[in-house]
Amino acid sequence: MKKRVLVAMSGGVDSSVAAALLVEQGYEVIGVTMQLWDYSQNESSCDPNSKFDTCCSLDDVADARLVAHKLGIPFYVFDYQDDFKENVVDYFTDEYLKGRTPNPCVACNTFLKFDHLLDRAQRLGCDFVATGHYAQIHFNEIYGHYKLLKGNDSQKDQSYFLYSLTQERLEKVLFPVGNLSKPEVRVIAEKYGLVNAAKKESMEICFIPNNDYAKFISNRVQDSDLIKGDIRHEEGQLLGVHDGIHQFTVGQRKGLKVSFANPLYVTRIDSETGTVFAGEEKYLYRSGFSFKKFHMVRDFGNDIDFEVKIRYRSAPCQATLEKNGDFVSLRFKTPQKSVTPGQIAVLYCDNEVVGGGFIDKVFL
Known part of the structure; x- marks a missing residue:
């Protein structure tokens, strides 16, 4: 009997x-x-000048439907708008209001694609869920566990977004393009005559019009929900005031709207007082951080030295993992720049994903 697979089709290639x-x-x-x-009901989408870097828009749904027809497979649209709002959009808004910088793509993968969709697949009698992620899964028959590996295309590798997958979920997931490069994927799409073979990639957050995070958040909350306060230099000097900490992220240079002799960056945000601290580049470096909701893909025994990526596009750096009961932290071998609370840090051992979690408290 053929194995049945539910494929999450975004409308992309x-x-x-x-x-x-x-x-x-x-x-x-x-x-x-x-x-x-x-997109027809939310935010300023009625404004003809608003632009979304869409994922699963009406055009994307139409493209996915055309591809399914071309391949001769059944196609369905599942409405997860309420779940997306609760687990992604509300989370995104709440984190920025707290002065933290969220990663909505990780939340979408964790709670939508590899939670709700897996449950739906089981109810439909499917053996697997498949996506177009550039990542790979390998089963170690000797030790009886699954490994989550980077995609073969280093420029497109998306294993970072998948660190929260458990052994139980890895058993039910397929990544058919994980061993391919993006050019190879487009060649295959052309061979099949797929309508989206040359479709451009979405690069920004899909639900933010014009990539304007601050405006999006301001439009969703009351003015009383915004935490306003001072902008101060790391050495204590008052530089100015701001209309809300949601407008800032660690490492940000543009948008401070203050005058100073040297270029300044956001170095940290105090959500209790509403103070945004700024300083020269030297003030951005940190020695490590503690994790929130840390997860390991599999047991790595007593290994403690790994590579870590503190942002999706950041270069990996060497670090030591420290565990003390439920408290998990990481110490860099050399100080790292712009370590940002709320972002995701993912650990690697060579090309294998070890695990990861949210950056919580940052150490000087």
Whole structure:
């Protein structure tokens, strides 16, 4: 009997090729698009000058449907707008209001694609869920565990976003394009005559019009919810005032709107007082941080030295993992720049994902 796979089809070329490859490999494939955000109803989408870097918009749904028809597979649209608002949009807003910098793509993967969608797949009698992520899964038969590995294309690797996957979920997930490069994926799409073979990639957050985070958040909350306060130099000098800490993130240079002899960066944010601290580049470096909601993909025994990425596009650096009961922290071998509370830090051992979590308290 054929194995049945539910493929999350965003309307982009990666997930479309993932579906095509699974059909080619003999799986019974069902295509599904998650309707996450109503662009016609939310924020300034009625403004013709507003631009979204969409994912799962009406055009994307149409593209996914055309690809499914081309491949001869059934296709469905599942409405997850309420779940997306609660687990992604509200989380995104709340974190910025607290002076932290969230990663909504990780939240979307964790709570939507690899939680709700896996549950739906099981109810439909599917053996697996597949996506177009550039990552790989390897089963170690000797030790009986799964490894989450980087994608072969180092420029497109998306393993960072998948650090929260458990062994139970890895058993039920397929990444058909993980061993391919982006150019190879487009060649396959052209071979199949897929409508989105040359479609551009989405680079920004899908639900933010014009990539204006501050305006998006301001439009969603009351003015009384915004934490306002001073902008101070790390040495104590008052530089100015601001209308809300949600406008700032650690490492930010533009938008401070203060005059100073040297270039200044946001160095830290005190949500209790509303103070945004700024300073020269030398003030950005930190020795480590504590984790919040730390998760390991598999047991690494007594290993403590790993590489860590403190942002998706950051270069990995050497660090030591420290555990004391439930308290987990990381110490860099050399100080690192712009370590940002709320962002995700992911640990690697060579090309394998060790685990990760939210950056919580940052150490000087």
